[in-house]
Amino acid sequence: MKTGILMRAALAAAILTGGAGAATTTGEGAGPRAVVEQVSSQVLDVLGRKDLNSEQKRKKVEEIVYAYTDFDVLTRLVLAQNYKKFSDAQLAAFTNEFKRHLSVTYGRNVESYHNEKVQTIGDHEEARGDWTVNTKILRGGGNEDVLVDYRLRKSGDQWKVIDMIIERVSLVSNFRSQFQDMLASGTPDQLIRLLHEKNEKGEPLKANGKA
Amino acid sequence: MGGRIRTIALTVGCMLLVACSTVQHPSGDPWEGANRKIFWFNDEVDVHVLEPVAKGWRWALPEMVRTGFTNFFQNLGTPVVAVNQLLQGKPLQGASDTGRFLVNTIVGLGFIDPASQWGLKRHDEDFGQTLAVWGVPGGPYLVIPLLGPSNARDLTGLVVDTAMSITPFFVDGWILTTARVVQTVNARSGVIDRVREVKAASLDYYSAVRNGYQQRRAAAIRDDLDVTPATEENELYYPGEELKPQ
Numbered sequence: 070m071k072t073g074i075l076m077r078a079a080l081a082a083a084i085l086t087g088g089a090g091a092a093t094t095t096g097e098g099a100g101p102r103a104v105v106e107q108v109s110s111q112v113l114d115v116l117g118r119k120d121l122n123s124e125q126k127r128k129k130v131e132e133i134v135y136a137y138t139d140f141d142v143l144t145r146l147v148l149a150q151n152y153k154k155f156s157d158a159q160l161a162a163f164t165n166e167f168k169r170h171l172s173v174t175y176g177r178n179v180e181s182y183h184n185e186k187v188q189t190i191g192d193h194e195e196a197r198g199d200w201t202v203n204t205k206i207l208r209g210g211g212n213e214d215v216l217v218d219y220r221l222r223k224s225g226d227q228w229k230v231i232d233m234i235i236e237r238v239s240l241v242s243n244f245r246s247q248f249q250d251m252l253a254s255g256t257p258d259q260l261i262r263l264l265h266e267k268n269e270k271g272e273p274l275k276a277n278g279k280a
Numbered sequence: 281m282g283g284r285i286r287t288i289a290l291t292v293g294c295m296l297l298v299a300c301s302t303v304q305h306p307s308g309d310p311w312e313g314a315n316r317k318i319f320w321f322n323d324e325v326d327v328h329v330l331e332p333v334a335k336g337w338r339w340a341l342p343e344m345v346r347t348g349f350t351n352f353f354q355n356l357g358t359p360v361v362a363v364n365q366l367l368q369g370k371p372l373q374g375a376s377d378t379g380r381f382l383v384n385t386i387v388g389l390g391f392i393d394p395a396s397q398w399g400l401k402r403h404d405e406d407f408g409q410t411l412a413v414w415g416v417p418g419g420p421y422l423v424i425p426l427l428g429p430s431n432a433r434d435l436t437g438l439v440v441d442t443a444m445s446i447t448p449f450f451v452d453g454w455i456l457t458t459a460r461v462v463q464t465v466n467a468r469s470g471v472i473d474r475v476r477e478v479k480a481a482s483l484d485y486y487s488a489v490r491n492g493y494q495q496r497r498a499a500a501i502r503d504d505l506d507v508t509p510a511t512e513e514n515e516l517y518y519p520g521e522e523l524k525p526q
Binding site: 146 | 307477488516517
């Protein structure tokens with residue numbers, strides 16, 4: 070019952086989706102582990118800079134994260150069977166709002182950075198050539214570490230992140246189950262509108278999902 | 281005596297829940313309507329009572345004290361963890377947790393956790409996981425009033441674990457009740473930011489919590505063996521392109 074550790078999932082998520090980036094281009098054909106290490110070190114660099122304010126940091130982390138995330142695959146995976154119900158225009162709108170949703174919710178965590186370090190603790194190949202890279206966010210000061218795994222898939226000659234598993238909870242699976250519930254009784258347009266409204270507010274809708 | 285009969289009755293009742301619900305439901309949640317009502321009731325209690333109290337608790341007590349309480353209650357639960365290790369056929373881990381209990385009780389008086397420094401890692405086991413190891417399926421997802429997410433199997437486990445746990449008969453009931461309240465508030469105070477984060481990040485908070493519970497339980501059951509079951513693995517491929525079940 071006491072799951073304890075998740076707390077800093079926030080930060081982990083900031084690292085994947087948050088804000089800013091001195092996006093240096095990766096070497097072509099870098100392996101999945103190298104990609105994760107590059108992203109982490111670039112993001113930590115930005116978070117540690119004293120000459121940037123939170124908004125600037127968020128922007129930069131966002132650039133880095135966007136460069137290494139495959140949002141087309143992500144959209145297909147989170148929508149699953151419902152993907153077919155979306156027109157091309159709806160898909161584009163959905164992807165755009167979903168991206169923003171991740172930035173808005175996780176980008177706030179740029180402010181709660183307290184010198185955490187990231188350590189890569191392993192990597193292995195999955196069925197069909199995907200790759201999982203296991204990392205640990207070291208929080209120091211007696212705080213429990215946070216386990217974050219990244220799943221990468223090759224797109225062209227570049228490895229891109231398609232899922233993030235924070236303390237054993239996969240974001241793809243979690244969003245997929247939410248969207249399934251919402252699309253069972255609602256339409257794609259309603260879902261896009263809800264995402265949009267939530268993004269505009271920049272914070273959780275009080276009664277969302279209440280049924 | 282009466283307590284034991286109640287426990288047995290509850291256990292049987294819970295097992296029946298598992299048994300009569302073998303019909304597969306996509307999200308494992310055939311009673312979603314009722315569950316959602318209880319979920320939002322729990323949320324009201326949390327928002328209006330538990331979270332504010334937990335915030336006060338976090339504000340009033342230094343981190344060291346709060347960690348002390350966490351250790352204390354975790355330590356009290358360790359014998360049950362050890363028993364479950366044995367029931368799952370993991371005698372070495374059971375021995376390690378027994379060692380933890382002795383070290384932390386004698387050296388740490390329950391409030392500090394020297395065992396972790398000595399390499400005796402904390403394990404997370406309960407009777408729900410034991411049942412899973414024995415092959416009992418989770419059964420329908422349940423939201424329990426005031427307790428939160430569970431399923432038929434894990435609720436059965438909770439009843440059995442509670443019956444097994446140390447509740448000294450010579451301690452007054454009001455002390456036990458107070459301890460339970462302190463445990464709850466203290467545990468809640470440790471996840472204030474996290475709960476806020478999940479609420480902010482989710483579009484359907486109910487589904488997000490249900491899915492999170494299911495994923496975390498699945499991981500606890502397989503003890504992080506780095507094996508992803510085919511069903512979960514399949515969520516990472518497009519519909520129609522899934523892997524065959526193993």
